[in-house]
Amino acid sequence: xxxxxxxxxxxxLMECYKRLYSHFGPQKWWPGDTxxxxxxxxxxxxxxxxxxxxxxxxxxxxxxxxxCSALYHLPTEELAALIRPAGYFNVKARRLxxxxxxxxxxxxxxxxxxxxxxxxxxxxxxxxxxxxxxETADSIMLYGGNxxxxxxxxxxxxxLRRHDIVDEYCQYxxxxxxxxxxxxxxxxxYNEYHALFVALxxxxxxxxxxxxxxxxxxGL
DNA sequence: TGCCAGGCCGGGT
DNA sequence: ACCCGGCATGGC
Numbered sequence: 001x002x003x004x005x006x007x008x009x010x011x012x013l014m015e016c017y018k019r020l021y022s023h024f025g026p027q028k029w030w031p032g033d034t035x036x037x038x039x040x041x042x043x044x045x046x047x048x049x050x051x052x053x054x055x056x057x058x059x060x061x062x063x064x065x066x067x068c069s070a071l072y073h074l075p076t077e078e079l080a081a082l083i084r085p086a087g088y089f090n091v092k093a094r095r096l097x098x099x100x101x102x103x104x105x106x107x108x109x110x111x112x113x114x115x116x117x118x119x120x121x122x123x124x125x126x127x128x129x130x131x132x133x134x135e136t137a138d139s140i141m142l143y144g145g146n147x148x149x150x151x152x153x154x155x156x157x158x159x160l161r162r163h164d165i166v167d168e169y170c171q172y173x174x175x176x177x178x179x180x181x182x183x184x185x186x187x188x189x190y191n192e193y194h195a196l197f198v199a200l201x202x203x204x205x206x207x208x209x210x211x212x213x214x215x216x217x218x219g220l
Numbered sequence: 221t222g223c224c225a226g227g228c229c230g231g232g233t
Numbered sequence: 234a235c236c237c238g239g240c241a242t243g244g245c
Contacts, residue, residue, distance in 0.1 A: 153227085
């Protein structure tokens with residue numbers, strides 16, 4: 001359900017990857033030095049331009065509170081003020097707090113310990129945190145924990161639909177399974193692939209209509 | 221200058 | 234099970 005393209009799915013998806021990689025080169029994601037920075041960035045970038053997110057992260061760095069204990073003890077209102085440039089600062093402050101409380105209570109505030117959890121159980125646990133949906137959970141696991149889970153985003157979905165690989169009914173989990181069941185479950189591959197979809201989305205195909213000239217995926 | 225960015229939740233159907 | 238409004242700043 002959702003997938004249109006029949007047969008040769010592995011070749012198709014790998015050809016897509018090859019073209020994106022040749023066109024944009026390695027992306028070397030995630031932009032972030034520490035595990036906490038990656039997790040916080042994943043939440044802050046929800047429906048938000050990364051440029052705004054980096055301003056918010058800078059504020060947290062300057063205030064020296066980009067670690068679990070500091071974030072745990074910081075009042076939500078003060079957190080909201082610091083992350084203001086990232087937009088939706090009130091909801092995102094609560095979402096960050098929910099995540100921090102989750103790490104604090106279940107893993108003693110240690111992200112290293114959190115990432116020792118197996119992929120499947122960790123994904124379920126993260127999804128139970130209010131404010132962490134499938135894309136955020138998969139981003140945290142792939143880019144923070146080096147877990148082989150595929151991150152689907154709006155760009156990915158648009159691209160799959162535009163090239164008639166899936167239909168309009170394809171949901172997040174359908175698209176994720178499409179990749180994970182048809183191309184190798186390799187962390188480096190998944191890391192680059194998602195980042196390349198974002199690069200594609202930024203440069204091309206911003207509209208909902210097909211037919212952007214010089215798109216590297218023309219005729220896929 | 222309006223539109224949109226690397227979503228998610230809660231309430232209503 | 235979907236559908237939709239709300240959340241908000243900064244860059245082009």
